[in-house]
């Protein structure tokens with residue numbers, strides 16, 4: 001465990017200092033106890049010899065003073081260490097996460113990551129100080145006491161020594177049980193937390209459907225499960241707990257019986273028997289306390305594994321001499337094949353998008369449209385073939401340089417809870433007022449801003465909830481203009497937009513491709529976008545089905561013409577309904 005924690009932290013110096021301090025205190029404690037022997041031997045004689053005891057008392061006094069000073073230093077060190085260690089581990093995780101492929105950030109992984117960074121690192125760092133350090137004491141005090149006991153009577157030292165491996169062996173077995181119980185309890189607690197979040201979020205749906213009792217039944221079920229898991233856990237812990245205490249108690253009784261016997265037979269003095277009795281107590285007491293730390297150590301194991309799991313995710317490979325500028329926005333897919341693990345997404349896909357043009361990606365759900373846009377931005381690396389931007393394989397391009405020239409307009413745009421101006425400035429913080437206004441005009445956002453009560457200074461709410469979906473997309477397109485991105489990847493809203501937003505978003509997309517240096521790829525769901533695209537790439541189950549201009553493909557009876565008719569039909573249905 002110690003080795004594992006040592007490897008986990010990039011700079012384990014602070015942790016080692018805390019542990020060393022604890023170790024020094026533990027050994028000092030054992031040695032101070034050992035001083036009892038010469039002191040008791042000098043005092044518990046028929047004629048007490050205080051002069052002989054005096055030097056030991058002085059050494060003991062100095063030792064105690066040192067112990068007190070070290071304890072005073074160690075306590076605040078422990079407090080700050082736990083905070084600093086958490087901070088260090090968080091930075092370590094964050095640094096690693098910035099090297100991961102963007103495609104790794106699915107919503108469930110994001111949740112796990114957030115929990116690991118916030119909760120797991122904090123608890124692990126705290127346990128590293130509050131459990132690992134006392135656990136060191138629990139081992140080192142008995143070990144030192146044994147050393148000292150050997151100096152008095154090797155026979156009793158052997159009895160104590162026999163207890164140690166036995167207790168540690170029982171401890172090992174117990175730890176496994178305790179670790180399993182801790183994991184089961186953590187899973188049950190997570191289930192409760194998950195259900196609670198679901199229960200909260202689903203309130204509107206549950207109430208609208210008049211089934212709020214069903215929702216609370218699911219919640220109750222999770223709580224019941226957690227309670228019975230907890231009870232089962234306590235039952236399972238009973239046996240290791242009792243067997244461990246049993247070993248420690250038997251050790252103590254054996255020392256007591258043998259000590260009395262040696263005393264009665266005259267082979268051990270009264271002073272030594274008394275000293276040994278005290279040493280035996282100090283030997284067995286920390287050993288007994290060790291079981292209390294077993295669940296903490298089990299929890300540390302589990303938490304360390306969770307941090308290691310994130311750190312083990314392979315980073316996006318880095319080219320040793322990356323190309324540091326983008327020659328042009330020419331995009332080419334050359335025989336690209338890609339799978340998400342075992343799920344094939346694209347097979348042998350080749351097409352080219354020239355600067356100054358708009359390419360519409362169409363195809364049924366799951367045909368690979370989103371994957372194409374992800375590969376352009378290098379969220380993932382292809383399995384075979386290559387994606388070229390400006391004639392250079394994206395794997396050879398400096399990733400920040402690529403992302404600097406790429407703007408992505410998601411279907412569901414997330415805005416920060418600040419003003420509309422700040423949300424736009426994210427794309428280029430130093431943009432002038434005139435540049436902001438030009439970007440807003442091009443994205444047809446100007447008319448939205450005019451309507452807002454505080455204009456540019458209107459706060460958009462968490463996630464941008466004060467704006468409609470189409471308006472949020474316009475903010476995102478305005479960012480692409482402001483950023484002067486030469487590659488723009490758009491996932492057009494598939495759900496219905498009101499006619500005003502629909503035509504504004506289509507116009508904004510059309511404005512983007514006016515720039516002769518810009519390449520626009522849009523996952524198109526609107527006939528308006530399809531009709532104005534320069535090129536259509538139709539996909540079917542990860543393969544290219546058709547490539548051509550909308551006019552060429554409109555009457556072929558192929559996938560594009562079918563989808564076009566469907567979109568048109570849906571549109572007329574919306575208009576007439």
Ligand SMILES: Nc1ncnc2c1ncn2[C@@H]1O[C@H](COP(=O)(O)OP(=O)(O)OP(=O)(O)O)[C@@H](O)[C@H]1O
Nearest residue numbers: 106340343344345364365366367368369370371372
């Ligand atoms: N993160 C992922 N992990 C595993 N499989 C994925 C992932 N994303 C997509 N897939 C799978 O890859 C295939 C292509 O998905 P993709 O999202 O590219 O299709 P799409 O045409 O954009 O679909 P839609 O129109 O529904 O968004 C599908 O089979 C999908 O289930």
